[in-house]
Structures are given as C-alpha cells and as structure tokens.
Amino acid sequence: MQAIVKYDRKDGAVEVREIPEPQLTPDQVLIEVKAVGVCGSDIHMWREHQSWQIKLPIVLGHEFCGVVARAGERVSGFTEGERVACETAAEVCGECAYCRSGNYNLCPKRKGFGALIDGAMARFIAVRPQILHRIPANVSFEYAALTEPVCVAYNALVEKTLIKSGDVVVIQGAGAIGIMSLQIAKLRGAGTIAVLGTDIDAHRLVIARQLGATHMLNVQRDDALAFVKSLGDGFGADVVVDCTGVSAAFKQSMAMARPNGTITKIGWGPQPLDASLDPIVAKAVTVQGAFSHTYTTWERVLGLLSTGQIDLKPVIGGVYPLTEWREAFARMQVGDNIKSVISIQ
Ligand SMILES: [Zn+2]
Ligand SMILES: [Zn+2]
Structure with missing residues (x-):
C-alpha cells in the first residue's frame, strides 16, 4: 500500500512509499483509513524541526478516522464497515498509576501514532480497540479526522x-x-x-x-x-x-x-x-x-461535532489525495490553510 513516510533525519526527507499492509494481531482492529488531518507536528517532522523522539522510517499521521476493515479474533464490539475515529495513544502500558486511573495520556510508556508507531497516512492501520470511537452519522470523515486537535483544546479549556x-x-x-x-x-x-x-x-x-x-x-x-x-x-x-x-x-x-x-x-x-x-x-x-486527551474527551467532542457546536468548515483549507501531500503540508506551513486534510481513496 502507499504511505507517506519520513525516512531520514533531514529537512524534506518525506516521500510516498510502497509498504506492506499492517499485520493484524488477534487483539487489534484493522482500519481502512478515510481521512487524516495534517498536524503542525507533521510539518515539523517534514522540515526536521521536531523536538520529540521518533522512530525511522515512520509513517506519518495521527489525526484520523476510517471504517473497520476487520476485527481481530479476540476483539468484540466492532464490526466490519463501522465508521470510527481513533485516538493517538497507539500504545500505553496499561499498568502504571496513570493508566489504572484512566489518565493514560500521561503514561510514561505512551507511544503515539506517527512518531513512535507507524501512523495513518496510508490505506490501512492496525489499532487497539480501546481507543476507537464511533462517528455520529451526520459527521463527515473530513470532520471526524479533526476530532483530535479539538480534543487537545477541550482537555485544556474544559478539563484543566x-x-x-x-x-x-x-x-x-x-x-x-x-x-x-x-x-x-x-x-x-x-x-x-x-x-x-x-x-x-x-x-x-x-x-x-x-x-x-x-x-x-x-x-x-x-x-x-x-x-x-x-x-x-x-x-x-x-x-x-x-x-x-x-x-x-x-x-x-x-x-x-x-x-x-x-x-x-x-x-x-x-x-x-x-x-x-x-x-x-x-x-x-x-x-x-495540558497534554493530549482521554476516552471521555473524545466522546464529548464527537458529540459537539454532531450538534454543530464546533464548526470545522472554515478550519479546513483543503482536502488532498495522498499523492498531493506536499501541497497539503506546504499550504499549512505558509498559513493558507489552518488545517489540511488528506483523503484516502
Ligand atoms: Zn497533532
Ligand atoms: Zn501506563
């Protein structure tokens, strides 16, 4: 499958690459990605300005949604074709004091998509079901892909x-x-x-x-x-x-x-x-x-997108196919777009 990959510690070292589809473990859900928001952090990684740890090569993209393509055999509660948005905490330990108290955004072993675990700028991604949320029927994939940055603001200004x-x-x-x-x-x-x-x-x-x-x-x-x-x-x-x-x-x-x-x-x-x-x-x-967000933040923000209390229309400057990622990134970098969204067909 095609994916947007950062492959080196150099300015501009990002390209579309052909990579194998992810292997699904019995405890994961395979998502067919429909839309991915471009984050300022993706642009920092493109320009090699990031101040956080990353693995290389890495598939970029952590603001995403799609449909369930397949659920692993030990997963219950999700079926093929369901529209879902996915949180960013790809992995947490599940055992520390923060995980046990529901504050897994602060887990010291947290690994985020598109930084330490391959992200969603690709056709498929395998995720743990604990971080999936159903998308309300009246919320488009383009909007649902931007749930994550709204959750960042919600966590900061409502929860904190x-x-x-x-x-x-x-x-x-x-x-x-x-x-x-x-x-x-x-x-x-x-x-x-x-x-x-x-x-x-x-x-x-x-x-x-x-x-x-x-x-x-x-x-x-x-x-x-x-x-x-x-x-x-x-x-x-x-x-x-x-x-x-x-x-x-x-x-x-x-x-x-x-x-x-x-x-x-x-x-x-x-x-x-x-x-x-x-x-x-x-x-x-x-x-x-304030850092990141947790499960309840996502449910509430998807509710606000469904009722129209959060308006993403003026925020999305453009929707681009995967192969036009450079345009999507560049328009955000120069300030033309508040957000660019990559649509995966
Ligand atoms: Zn982000
Ligand atoms: Zn933990």
Whole structure:
C-alpha cells in the first residue's frame, strides 16, 4: 500500500512509499483509513524541526478516522464497515498509576501514532480497540479526522481550566489549536476572546473572527499587552492560553494574566524561558499545563461535532489525495490553510 513516510533525519526527507499492509494481531482492529488531518507536528517532522523522539522510517499521521476493515479474533464490539475515529495513544502500558486511573495520556510508556508507531497516512492501520470511537452519522470523515486537535483544546479549556461566563480569555497563536481553543472558550461562555497572531496569520485571524473571536491582534504590529490592559477593570486577562510554545509568548502571558488569573500552556518549545517567574508569584497566577486527551474527551467532542457546536468548515483549507501531500503540508506551513486534510481513496 502507499504511505507517506519520513525516512531520514533531514529537512524534506518525506516521500510516498510502497509498504506492506499492517499485520493484524488477534487483539487489534484493522482500519481502512478515510481521512487524516495534517498536524503542525507533521510539518515539523517534514522540515526536521521536531523536538520529540521518533522512530525511522515512520509513517506519518495521527489525526484520523476510517471504517473497520476487520476485527481481530479476540476483539468484540466492532464490526466490519463501522465508521470510527481513533485516538493517538497507539500504545500505553496499561499498568502504571496513570493508566489504572484512566489518565493514560500521561503514561510514561505512551507511544503515539506517527512518531513512535507507524501512523495513518496510508490505506490501512492496525489499532487497539480501546481507543476507537464511533462517528455520529451526520459527521463527515473530513470532520471526524479533526476530532483530535479539538480534543487537545477541550482537555485544556474544559478539563484543566476553569473558564467562567464573561471571562476575558486571550489565546496566543492562531494555528489549528488556537482556533479550536477559541471555539471551546466560546462554548465555555467566555466574554471577550482575543486571538493573537503574527504576520503569517492574517488569513487565520479572519477565520478567528468568523468563529467568534471578539478581537484579533497581530503581535508584530499591535501592542497586545496595552490592549488587554484596556479591557474591563484594567487588571488583565482571566485566562491566557498559550498555543505557541515560544518563550516570548510565555513572558507575554505572565504580563497579561490578572492577579489570581490562569495561564494554560498547550504549546511546546525546547528553548529556555529567559525571564523571571516573579510575576507568577506576585500575582498568584496559576500555570496549568495540558497534554493530549482521554476516552471521555473524545466522546464529548464527537458529540459537539454532531450538534454543530464546533464548526470545522472554515478550519479546513483543503482536502488532498495522498499523492498531493506536499501541497497539503506546504499550504499549512505558509498559513493558507489552518488545517489540511488528506483523503484516502
Ligand atoms: Zn497533532
Ligand atoms: Zn501506563
């Protein structure tokens, strides 16, 4: 079968390759992949900018859905032809304190698809049934493939952060996770929602407005801190959500958060902070990290896609066949598409 494979530790070392179909174990389900979202992390791997461990060669793709092609003989509950979306935690140990308490996103032995286990940018993938979810009938494969990034935002802004009706929420970053976070903040009842981007985000900031952002700022041109301090009582934001992972954004979030406010950090970045953390102490700010998601997050987010409370239409910039992966990746890299989806026929 054809697959999109990263084969070397070099910039651009990704290509379509012919690889064998996966071997199904008795405890797995074989999925015929229908749609795969392109993630910022796929682009980092294409460009050799990733700061996490990967195996090589690796089939890329961890945001996906499809139909059940075959269930292993020890699997019950899934039958051929069912439409399913699949979580990203390809393997977890099942035995540590985090697995036993349902927090398997934090299992130290977690291995994700498309990084340490072959991913879904291919016709077939074999998965464990514990991470499969049925797709509501009115949700398309293209939308269901994007359940994962919505779950990242849901975990951060519903499960990890308390947002109260009327709160001032600042979202740093207008990429996919920023845009999903904006939609979740709105559902949580946030009052003012400001989305901060850079020159590359001009188009994405227009979509942020369509999806309910009250203010869009370009941090390269606008004084975002002065703007945030001009709101309400002048003390700053109740919640700042860092979807960028760069040190400059965290410095800015410390300045923007109001006393007793919260900074929720979703974005990753390897560089040192290079700033004093004193504002966190002085203002008694809560800093909350958020990583990945678990089973219940997925069920709730699929529900929100089914009811239309999360709108993915403006988010999907294009749907591309597997062989046009380069175009799909490049359009996201330059900011034309918030998300590209690869459709597998
Ligand atoms: Zn991702
Ligand atoms: Zn574990």
